[in-house]
Each structure stands twice: as C-alpha cells, then as structure tokens.
Amino acid sequence: MSAGTLVVGTINSGASAPLVLQSNNTTALTLDTSQNATFAGTAAMSSSFKRNRIINGNCAADQRNAGAAQTITAGAALAYTVDRFYAYCTGANVTGQQVAGATANQYRYQFTGAASVTAINFAQRIEALNCADLAGTTATFSVDLANTLLTTVTWTAYYANTTNTFGTLASPTVTSISTGTFTVSSTVTRYNVQIAIPSAATTGLQIVLSVGAQTSGTWTIGNVQLEAGSIATPYERQIYSDQLLQCQRYFQQPTAWTGMGDTTTGISAVVTLSPPMRAAPTMTGISGSTLSWRSPGADNTSTSWTLAAVQPFPNGAWVLFGNLTTIVAGSGYQGRYLSGGNYILNASAEL
C-alpha cells in the first residue's frame, strides 16, 4: 500500500517489540518498549523548550528576603516577595514566606492567614518581550496549590493597556482577559486552565491568583507556569543560575563599587549592575546595612551611611554615599563585600 490515509484509534506494536514509523522508506520515529521516543530527525514542537513565560515559577530565587518571612501590609501598595512575584492583601496583614516543598519541589511560597483578612493576591507581570507571541493564541496556565482553610483559588489574566505598563493597585491600566477558579484542598495538587489570549494582548500579561477570607491556615503556591498551546506540560525546571539571572533583569542587589572621596563626608562611586536591567532601576539603600570600603592602608565601615544621590542606568549607577567621616576628597575608595551577604543597595526595574 502506498499513498492514502490510515485512520485508526490505536497502533500497538505488540509485546516486547518497538513501534517504528517510517517516512521515505526510512525510520523516522521509534517508540521502544518503555515508551521512550527516538527521532531520526529534528522534533519541531509548536512551542519551544524554555516554554515557561513565568520567571521563578518554582519560587527558588528570593533575593529580597532570603527565605525570611515578610509582612504583607493590608491596603498598601503591592509588595514584591520571592523574585518576580508580588502580593497584596486587604482586611489585615498577612505573612508570606518561601517555604520548603516536597523532595522534588524544593521551594514554594506560602501565606499564613490572620483574623480579619478579606483577600490575598499573588501575581506576576510578564514583560511584553516574553509573551507578545501568545497574542491571538491559546495558552495554558498551570500551578501547584494547597489551602488548609479555603477551597477556592481564583485566577485572573490581564493584559497591559500600553506596553509593560500595568498601573497601580489604585489605578490599574490593564484589561481583563478571563477569570476562573480552582477548587483546592489541603493537599498540594497541580491545576491547569486554558486561556484564550486576545490578539491585542501584545503588551504584557499579568496573572493574578487570589483567595478570600484567609483568616487562618495557610495558602501554598508553587511551580507556576504559563506556556503556549493547550497542553499542560510538566513544570519546566531550570538551572538555578539561569533562573537567578532572569530575575536580576528586574531586581538585584549590587555589591561592587569603586569611588573617590567627594567631600570629607561623602564618596562618589560607580556601581555595576549585572546583568543589565530591564530599564534604569529605582534604587534604595538598605536600612541598617553596613557600608564597607577600603581606603589606602585601612578597612572602614559605617552603619549610619546614607544614600545621598543616585543616577541609575540599566547597567550601572552613579551613587553618592553620604554621612561618612574622615573621607579625603580626591582619594580612591573601593567597596568591600562583607562576608555573610551584607547587601547595601536595592535596584528594582520590576514591571
């Protein structure tokens, strides 16, 4: 038999035999007896590897808190938590924290409820560069969830009205795509939903997970994934260093600087931002941190330093450290990174 179409429900190679498919009289695909597939040519998928559009979906990178608990203040502006994800709540403050997961899932994010809480939201904004191709297609959202008190988790997808601009909680500038619910239990379970992304959604996406009155108990989230197509594939794991670099496009805590004495109380310095950030970042000094530097022949520290001025760029910043003593104008100074991870600056180019 040559040309034609074979319509059949199941093709079975029988016991102890591989299934072989040929094209042009040559073996193209072999399915062995353990269901492993071997392609003779290239497997061209409708979506690529690196298919997860969510960054840090397994919550492994936590630059801001390094695993420590964080208070999410009710009614306040959105607060970034584990890298790339932000949270906000209403009614009363809640605590959020990166927590250990089961063996294969090292980390998850978990909120602990509190009396009077009326809602908790956990979300990520996806840069247009990483999701514009999904416009006009079906995408699949998958997530691990558990809740020891509530049985409903709501998901909502939005797109930005203008590229990468989502507005504030008080004045959002987004358009709702669709919403739905997952019925959850106290056991971590994986859920998925297909989302029809509008053709106008080339401007960045926002995926929000929310619960209602979490007045006690915990809400656990992990392995968040958004991918092209209508099939929920397993969570795509990445090498941690790759994942951290992806996060640092949006947030990093620079440590390397060199400078010179600007006055007797200030050091003018250049800070390196690596990798380059999405945009010139907003920069803040970390309260309570120790500024440490090497001047000719001596090490020095200050815990009362201030960030007097900053000029940020995507790949670096000029900063003026102030409120120092015994600085010699014109002398050279080099920043020292103290053991134990003493970060002094936050640089944020979040969406």
Place this chain on the structure above:
Amino acid sequence: MYTNAQYIGSPSQVIRCDINGVTSFVPLDPSNTDYANIMQLVAEGKLTIAPAGA
C-alpha cells in the same frame, strides 16, 4: 504609596521620593514602573514633584 517627591540634580535626571516610606531614587525613564506611576499620579493631581533645590 509615593510621597515627598522632588527632582534632584541639575539638570535633573532623577526623582527622590518615599515609596512605601523608603527613600528611593527614581530615574526619569518612562520604562521605569515607578516613574510611570509617579507621572500618572501627577496627571491625576494626586502628587506634586518639588523642583530641584527647593
């Protein structure tokens, strides 16, 4: 939660303001989310940015 906004430098390249109570330096970059939010608040009449040196 943006308060106490002021342009810094001459010519100004950054806005110093408190974001959730933390002194922050926001570049005049339309791609920076804080800058976009500040400009939105200014347009809505909810925030005023003091001139440099004020």
